[in-house]
Amino acid sequence: MASKDTTSILEKRSAKRIPAPVGTTALLTNNFDTLDTVCVRDISAVGLLIDGYSSEEEYPVNTPINGIFIIIPPCELSDNTSICLFINNGKVVHSFFDQVSSTRCYGIELTNKSAAVKEKLKGLINKN
DSSP, X not given: OOOXXXXXXXHHOOSOEEEOOTTOXXXXXXXXXXXXXXXXXXXXXXXXXXXXXXXXXXXXXXXEEEEEEEEEOSOTTTTTXXXXXXXXXXXXXXXXXXXXXXXXXXXXXXXXXOHHHHHHHHHHHHHO
């Protein structure tokens, strides 16, 4: 049975979320206009959960993210081909410290997606 906190988080979700295929990464343009490469833990049609590489908070909640490239390696969900998606804008909506990996994780809302990217993400999610 889910705890009250888990149930509350799941009820807030606006879209089905699946574990990202192993090796899925994202390139994010940070506040200094440089690229950060991060691992993607899970993915949905509306957002990502990413691993930071530090225990320090690099992206406070409400930080805008401009220019997000999602790279999904060949896998069953992608019909064994690599997929690269570009999203113009996103926003950090959640931040927490994962004690297992000793890293900070971030929930990124994808706020500006083209119709083609929306359809590709929905297709990937629905295959799972």
